[in-house]
Amino acid sequence: MQIRNLKVAFRTYGGRVQALDLHRLDVRPGEILGLVGETGSGKSMTALSILRLLDRKAEVQSGEIIFQGEDLLKKTEVEMRTIRGRRITMVFQDPMSSLNPVFPVGEPLVRIIAAHEKVSFRAARQRAIDMLALVRLPSPEKVLSAYPHELSGGMRQRVMIAMALSSNPDLLLADEPTTALDVTIQAQILRLIEELRAHINASIVFITHNLGVVARIADRVAVMYAGDVVEIGSTADIFRNPGHPYTALLLQAIPRLGQKRGTLPVIEGTVPVVTHPQPGCYFYPRCPVRIERCRVERPEAKDLGDGHWVACWKQDGRLPPDNSEGNGEV
Amino acid sequence: MSVMDISSGQRRARLAALRYDLYLLRKNVLSMAGLVVVVLLVLAAAVAPVLAPYPADAGTQVHMSQQLLPPSWAHLFGTDEMGRDIFSRVLYGARISLGIGVFTIGLALLIGVPLGLVAGYAGGVVDEVIMRVTDVFLSFPPLLLATAVSAMLGPSLVNAMIAIAIAWWPWYTRLIRGQAVSLRERGFVEAARATGVSHLTIVFRHILPNAVAPVIVQASMDFGSVILEAASLSFLGLGAQPPEPEWGLMVSLGRNFFLTDWWYVTFPGLAILITVLGFNLLGDGLREILDPKTREV
Amino acid sequence: MLRYIVRRLALGLVVLWGTTMVTFFVARVVPSDPAARWVGPRATVEEIARARQELGLDKPLYVQYIRYMSDLLHGNWGTSFVTHQPVLKDIATYLPASLELVISGIILAIIIGVPLGVISATHKGGLIDHLSRTFSIGAVSLPTFWMAMILQLIFFGHLHLLPVGGRLDMSIQLAYPVRRITGSYVLDSLLEGNWTVFGNSLLHLVLPAVTLAAYPLGLITRMTRSSMLEVLNEDYIRVARAYGVSERRITYWYALKNAIGPTVTVVALTFAYSLAGTFLIEAVFNWPGLGQYAANAVISGDYPAIMGVTILVAALYVVLNLAVDIVHALVDPRIKTG
Numbered sequence: 001m002q003i004r005n006l007k008v009a010f011r012t013y014g015g016r017v018q019a020l021d022l023h024r025l026d027v028r029p030g031e032i033l034g035l036v037g038e039t040g041s042g043k044s045m046t047a048l049s050i051l052r053l054l055d056r057k058a059e060v061q062s063g064e065i066i067f068q069g070e071d072l073l074k075k076t077e078v079e080m081r082t083i084r085g086r087r088i089t090m091v092f093q094d095p096m097s098s099l100n101p102v103f104p105v106g107e108p109l110v111r112i113i114a115a116h117e118k119v120s121f122r123a124a125r126q127r128a129i130d131m132l133a134l135v136r137l138p139s140p141e142k143v144l145s146a147y148p149h150e151l152s153g154g155m156r157q158r159v160m161i162a163m164a165l166s167s168n169p170d171l172l173l174a175d176e177p178t179t180a181l182d183v184t185i186q187a188q189i190l191r192l193i194e195e196l197r198a199h200i201n202a203s204i205v206f207i208t209h210n211l212g213v214v215a216r217i218a219d220r221v222a223v224m225y226a227g228d229v230v231e232i233g234s235t236a237d238i239f240r241n242p243g244h245p246y247t248a249l250l251l252q253a254i255p256r257l258g259q260k261r262g263t264l265p266v267i268e269g270t271v272p273v274v275t276h277p278q279p280g281c282y283f284y285p286r287c288p289v290r291i292e293r294c295r296v297e298r299p300e301a302k303d304l305g306d307g308h309w310v311a312c313w314k315q316d317g318r319l320p321p322d323n324s325e326g327n328g329e330v
Numbered sequence: 331m332s333v334m335d336i337s338s339g340q341r342r343a344r345l346a347a348l349r350y351d352l353y354l355l356r357k358n359v360l361s362m363a364g365l366v367v368v369v370l371l372v373l374a375a376a377v378a379p380v381l382a383p384y385p386a387d388a389g390t391q392v393h394m395s396q397q398l399l400p401p402s403w404a405h406l407f408g409t410d411e412m413g414r415d416i417f418s419r420v421l422y423g424a425r426i427s428l429g430i431g432v433f434t435i436g437l438a439l440l441i442g443v444p445l446g447l448v449a450g451y452a453g454g455v456v457d458e459v460i461m462r463v464t465d466v467f468l469s470f471p472p473l474l475l476a477t478a479v480s481a482m483l484g485p486s487l488v489n490a491m492i493a494i495a496i497a498w499w500p501w502y503t504r505l506i507r508g509q510a511v512s513l514r515e516r517g518f519v520e521a522a523r524a525t526g527v528s529h530l531t532i533v534f535r536h537i538l539p540n541a542v543a544p545v546i547v548q549a550s551m552d553f554g555s556v557i558l559e560a561a562s563l564s565f566l567g568l569g570a571q572p573p574e575p576e577w578g579l580m581v582s583l584g585r586n587f588f589l590t591d592w593w594y595v596t597f598p599g600l601a602i603l604i605t606v607l608g609f610n611l612l613g614d615g616l617r618e619i620l621d622p623k624t625r626e627v
Numbered sequence: 628m629l630r631y632i633v634r635r636l637a638l639g640l641v642v643l644w645g646t647t648m649v650t651f652f653v654a655r656v657v658p659s660d661p662a663a664r665w666v667g668p669r670a671t672v673e674e675i676a677r678a679r680q681e682l683g684l685d686k687p688l689y690v691q692y693i694r695y696m697s698d699l700l701h702g703n704w705g706t707s708f709v710t711h712q713p714v715l716k717d718i719a720t721y722l723p724a725s726l727e728l729v730i731s732g733i734i735l736a737i738i739i740g741v742p743l744g745v746i747s748a749t750h751k752g753g754l755i756d757h758l759s760r761t762f763s764i765g766a767v768s769l770p771t772f773w774m775a776m777i778l779q780l781i782f783f784g785h786l787h788l789l790p791v792g793g794r795l796d797m798s799i800q801l802a803y804p805v806r807r808i809t810g811s812y813v814l815d816s817l818l819e820g821n822w823t824v825f826g827n828s829l830l831h832l833v834l835p836a837v838t839l840a841a842y843p844l845g846l847i848t849r850m851t852r853s854s855m856l857e858v859l860n861e862d863y864i865r866v867a868r869a870y871g872v873s874e875r876r877i878t879y880w881y882a883l884k885n886a887i888g889p890t891v892t893v894v895a896l897t898f899a900y901s902l903a904g905t906f907l908i909e910a911v912f913n914w915p916g917l918g919q920y921a922a923n924a925v926i927s928g929d930y931p932a933i934m935g936v937t938i939l940v941a942a943l944y945v946v947l948n949l950a951v952d953i954v955h956a957l958v959d960p961r962i963k964t965g
Contacts, residue, residue, distance in 0.1 A: 013350070051869055085870030092869075097862035102884050102959060112870045163870065360760060466645030469948075470941050474903035475649075478937050481925040482653055558770060562907055565772045567926060581773050585911070588776050589784045589791075596780075599773030606768035614764055 001027040001050070001171060001203065006063030008049055008227075018274040019045050019058065020227045024301060024309070027171065032197075032204040034218030034235065036211060036250070040271045042227040043207045044093075047173040051088060052080050068170065086116045089164040089202075093176040095156035099148035105156075106144035109163050116167045131162040134199065135192060154185035161192065165200065172202045178213065186213075193217060211254055215239060220307075223247045226271055226282035229301075233308030243310030245289050281312070289314055354619045361615020367608025375424040382418035390573045398591045408593035410584070416593065419575035420601045426576050427605055430491055430560045431553040437495035439549060442502030447533050447541070449503065450510025461507070464500035472497040473559055480568045487560075487576065490569035494559050498552070502545055509541030547620060551613030554606040561602050577602045632953055639949045646941040650934050651695055699938070705931030709923060714935035717920060723810020724794060725909070725916030729901045731813075731832055732839030737894060740844045744851025744890075748859060749878055759848060766845030771904065775838045775911035782834060790831050792913035799827050835912045839905065843897040850893045854886040861885070888955055895951040899944035 008020035020042045027033050035043050048054050050065055052072060065072040067088070075083070092098045099105060106128055113131075114124035125144070132140030135158040148156060157177060164172055174193075178186040193204075194217060206218060214221055215235060222232040223246065231244040242248040249267045269286040281287070281294040293313050301311040355361055379385050383404075393413030401408045407416035449460040467475070472494075480493035513519055514537070522532050561578030563569040570576030572583070577598040584594035679685050683694055698705070704714040740763075747759040783791040790796065794812055803824050808815045812828035858864065859882055867877045906918030906925075913919075917936060924932035 013353075053865060053868055081871040081873065083871070084868070085872070090866075090869045092862060092866060094862060098866045100863040100867070100881055100885070103881070108867060108870070108872070108881070112872065116871070160866075360757065360764075462641065462645065465642050466649055469642050469646055469945050470649070470937070471900045471903035471944065473900070474937060474940055477906075477921075477925060478650075478653055478933050481928065481933055482930065554768060558768070561770055562772065565770075565907065566910070566922060578770070578772075581770070581776070585776065588780060592780055592784075595773065595776050599770055599777070602770045602773065603765075603768055606770075607765055610764045610768050611761075614760070 001068075002064075002066045003046070003050075004064050004066070006046075006049060006065065007061040008045060008054065009059050009061055011057050011059065018227060020049065021274075022046060022063070022228055023311075025222060025229050025232070027203045027205055028220075029203055030201065031219040032206055032217055034214035034221040035205055035207045035224060036209060036214055036221060037224035038209060038271050040273075041224040043209075043224055044175050045227075046224070047090065047175050047205065047207060050171075050173065051084055051090060052077075053084075085112055086167045087169055088171045088173065089167060089169040090173040090175065091157070091160050091164045091177045094180045095153050095160055096148075096180065098160055099156055101148055104145045104147055105151065105159050109144070109159070109166070112163065113166050127166060128162075131166045132159065134165070134196070135159075135162045137162070152185075153181050154188060157181060157185075157189055158192065161189075161196075165196070165202075169202045172200070172204045173207070174204060175207045176209070177206075179208070179210075190217060211250060223250070226274060228282070228311070229309075230283065230312065231308075231310045233304075233310075234306065237306065237308045241308075243304055243308065244283075244312045245287050245314070246283050249288075351619055355615055358615045358618065360611050361618075364608045364611025364613070364615065367604060368612055371424055371605055371608060372428065374421055375428050378421040378425055382415075382421045384415040384418045385422075387414035387418045388422035388575045398587060398594070400591070401593050407597040408591070410580075410594055411587065416580070416597055419580065420577070420597055422575045423577045423580070423598065423601060424605070426487075426570065426574065427557050427560070427602075430487070431557050434491045434494045434498065434556045434560065435549050435552055437492065438498040439502055439545070441495065442499035443506050443538075443542075443545065445499070446503040446506030447510050447537060450507040450541075451514055451529070451533050451537060453511070453514070457507070460503065464503050467497070467500040470497065473562060476559060476563065477566065477568065480563055485568045485571065487564070487570040487574065490560055490563040493563070493568075494556060498556065501552075502549070505548055506541050506545050509544065510537050513537050513540055544620075547616060551609070551616060554609030554613065557609070558602065558606045631956060635949050635952055639945050643942055643945050646938060646945070647696060647699060648692075650937050650941070651692055653934075653937075704935045704938075707924070707932045708929040709927050709932070714931050717932065718917065718935055718939060721915065721917045721920040724914060725902060725905050725918055727811035727813060727832070728835050728839055728905060728909070728914060728916060729898065731836040732901060733843050733894065733898055735836055735840040736843035736847050736897075739840075740847030741851050741887075741890065744848040745855055745878060745883065747848065747852045748855035749874075751856060756852075759852070763845040763848035763852075766841045766848070768845075769841050771838055771841065772907040772911055774841060775834070775908055778834045778838060779911070789834055792831075792911070794831050794914060795824065795828055796831075799824060835908055835914055838908050838912075839901055842904070843894070843901060846893050846897055847890055851886065851890045854889045855882060858882045858886040888959065891954060892951050895947040896944070899940060899947055902943065903940045 003022055003025040005024075006020055006022040007018070010017045010019050022042070025046070035046065037043050045054070045058075049060065050067070050072065052075070054060070060073060063073065067083075072080070072083070100108060106125070109128045109131075110121060110124045113119070113127050114121050117124065117127070119127070128144060129140045132143050137143050137155060137158050143151065143155070143159065151159070161177070164174075178189050181189065190213065206214070208214060218235050220233065221235050221238040222229045223238070223244065224230070225246050231238065231242065231247045233243070238247060239251065242251055246267075253267070267286060272282055272285070274282070279298060280296055281290075281299055284290050284294045287294065291313060297313075299311045299313045301309040303309055355365075374381065378388075382388070384391070391412070391414055393409070396405075396409050396413035397411055399405055399409040399413075405415050405417060407420060410416055410419070445460055445464075449457040475497040476490070476493040478493075479496050480490045483489035483493060510533075519532060519536050522536050527535075560569055561576070561581075564576050564578030565582045567582065570579045572579065580598035581595045581602075584591075584598070588595040683691055686694075702715055704718075706712065707714055707717055710717055743759050743763070747756045747763075750756050779791050782789040803821055805812060805815050805819060805821060805824050808818055812824060813832060816822075816824035816828060855878075859878075864877060864882055867881050868874075872881070902917070904918075905914075905916060906922040908914070909916045909918035910922050917939075921933065921936040923929070924936070
């Protein structure tokens with residue numbers, strides 16, 4: 001899947017806000033791509049744009065999202081419905097609110113499987129049970145007829161993952177699937193995803209703000225800032241040899257074992273809200289290594305080799321030596 | 331930053347929020363329509379003597395030669411069985427209807443607000459008793475209770491208004507109690523209590539001013555319903571008495587002629603509908619704007 | 628579950644007891660002299676005194692209340708001054724006609740109001756939404772007694788399509804006596820297979836039912852709209868969209884089942900409201916129901932009748948509230964009933 005020049009804006013009381021100005025993002029077949037960035041950097045927005053599920057106030061201004069040779073932005077709503085939940089599926093952040101409280105868990109699950117696979121409800125039910133077993137839910141038949149409030153958060157997220165995998169999709173968008181869960185459950189869900197990789201043919205876009213999670217499961221990492229990808233490359237490249245000062249700062253913010261306490265650096269400032277698109281680099285105000293050119297001209301992505309792209313005029317991303325330490329979350 | 335700075339900053343933020351409220355209200359076509367109706371109504375009531383072509387017809391004037399004339403330029407809404415100009419009477423009726431709203435809601439507030447304050451501030455048994463009493467009153471459909479009470483009090487407009495207020499006050503008690511309960515635990519109230527300020531002073535100086543805003547909003551939204559109920563009572567003969575130009579009463583009197591002289595019931599009824607609709611549209615818009623769940627950002 | 632029902636029942640009883648207190652005070656304390664009213668305007672002083680004794684009005688208030696309560700519980704709701712029949716018997720006579728009217732009106736309101744509210748919510752901010760909101764606010768702003776007359780004026784006076792009032796044409800009523808089964812002419816004639824009466828009673832029902840439907844219709848539309856708007860913003864609705872579920876199924880199946888709760892409450896409450904409010908409509912349509920009975924009682928100061936109707940409706944209101952809570956607990960698995 002390729003995204004090119006995707007521009008999405010929000011209409012608000014204060015005027016138009018540029019939410020996405022995404023120049024280039026590719027997802028390769030079968031890979032796990034970690035999409036990282038701070039809150040408001042446009043990660044979830046990217047996922048929702050792919051599924052065309054942005055709410056009414058958001059407006060896609062231009063760009064293309066090529067999925068299996070076709071531009072999703074040119075699809076009709078009816079065509080999208082055959083893609084959603086079948087070829088592209090999504091796991092949402094909060095499993096507590098993702099399941100309909102007045103229906104048993106199995107109702108939507110069985111119905112979705114039956115609709116997408118064009119099979120009888122009985123066959124769909126069997127498939128649903130198999131899927132629940134696949135995500136290691138004990139007594140899947142019971143879970144199928146349980147109401148959401150009878151399940152724990154971790155169990156619910158497993159149900160959501162089962163639902164996402166039931167149609168054997170080509171692309172799975174996981175929007176912070178572990179953020180709302182507590183740490184031990186997070187680890188279990190991550191382990192589940194690792195274990196399931198053999199069963200999944202899909203490419204996975206794993207959205208998170210937790211670099212530790214990315215390091216563990218992603219093949220490649222894309223770093224987003226203010227609506228655009230500022231750096232993308234293999235996980236190893238990104239972690240060992242960050243090309244963008246923002247990435248470098250993020251990495252320094254991961255706590256390491258044996259580190260002195262109390263000296264976690266923070267990246268000063270916040271992600272800008274873009275109401276009036278400006279010519280320069282959006283990271284300019286917070287950048288420790290900025291140069292005059294960054295203020296007037298927006299850097300284009302350059303290939304550093306091996307598919308490692310960086311959008312920065314300096315490109316080596318090396319920081320002054322006094323920056324170190326961090327807390328792992330952005 | 332000094333204390334002054336904070337408060338002026340807060341004031342600025344409040345002003346900005348208010349401006350935003352007004353912006354939302356302006357954007358809401360329906361509530362703007364409601365606002366226009368309400369403003370026009372108040373104007374009509376204020377200048378009724380100037381605007382009405384036959385001011386004397388609001389009373390007992392009789393013109394036997396002009397009985398039940400259809401609408402014309404001389405009588406925009408036609409005339410009634412006494413030959414009185416219905417347009418003039420409808421205009422004067424606006425005064426009565428607005429008066430009913432103000433008096434009835436005022437009375438309901440007068441009963442409901444102190445009870446709610448006491449319940450919320452005192453808590454415990456007092457709270458329990460007051461709230462169960464409101465439950466009992468709320469278990470009567472308001473129109474039924476108002477009808478029963480006004481039937482017992484005897485037919486007159488004042489009694490009808492009292493009856494409606496008796497059916498209405500529990501809503502305000504509930505609303506203000508909720509506010510008082512949450513305010514009771516707030517710092518400034520506890521501080522006042524700690525410095526030995528009397529309960530009465532705390533309730534009226536500290537809690538009431540901070541709790542009253544939502545009640546005022548609710549009360550202004552209730553105008554439409556109260557006017558409608560008073561008109562219903564008048565229609566039954568329990569409210570205003572002839573020759574008062576009360577709309578509900580006019581519809582009731584016109585009932586004897588409505589199949590032949592359509593204008594008699596049509597215009598006073600339309601006046602009720604438009605008035606109530608105006609208040610309800612405005613109230614609906616306010617509700618939408620003030621409710622965080624439906625407020626648009 | 629059982630414990631929950633018992634607890635709600637107990638609370639309901641407390642409120643019911645409270646309503647008898649209120650009605651007692653309104654009936655016995657507020658009127659200037661019930662005994663004088665009992666014997667009529669031309670009674671002598673001795674007659675009034677005797678009546679006072681007969682009615683127990685010479686006893687202290689709490690004794691009066693105890694007697695009143697014990698009478699109530701024994702099914703003695705007093706005797707109407709006007710019909711000189713036991714109030715309870717009168718109520719049994721007049722109630723079915725009102726129920727026929729109220730139930731058909733509310734069914735009409737549900738059939739139109741729920742879909743209208745749903746469509747309004749799914750088209751929020753659009754033309755349909757504006758129209759439906761104006762319509763629903765207009766419906767609750769209508770003076771029913773006036774609307775009734777305007778409908779008569781149009782459909783009887785000008786178009787000659789529908790009868791002006793009553794439950795049956797006099798000629799039909801005399802020619803085809805219908806056995807009283809439910810008390811509803813429409814149902815009874817249907818059960819008996821009497822099509823003439825069925826058609827005629829249905830024609831008579833149209834205008835009163837439409838008039839009665841207006842207020843509940845407005846409330847139902849509004850409540851359905853606002854709770855649908857809330858539910859449509861929930862995450863699980865977005866999830867359903869993300870899985871390609873059709874908008875229609877999302878709206879009418881997944882969202883509506885979540886949103887219907889408040890609407891059910893409104894329906895139950897407006898049922899009691901409408902039963903209390905029918906007197907305005909019944910008066911205009913000359914519909915011989917409980918409302919007209921109450922209206923006559925009000926006009927003639929027949930307070931046993933007024934109190935009877937008031938207690939009945941208040942009790943119904945409490946019972947319906949209770950029923951709604953229990954239904955909610957049964958429908959929504961989240962409500963803790965322990």
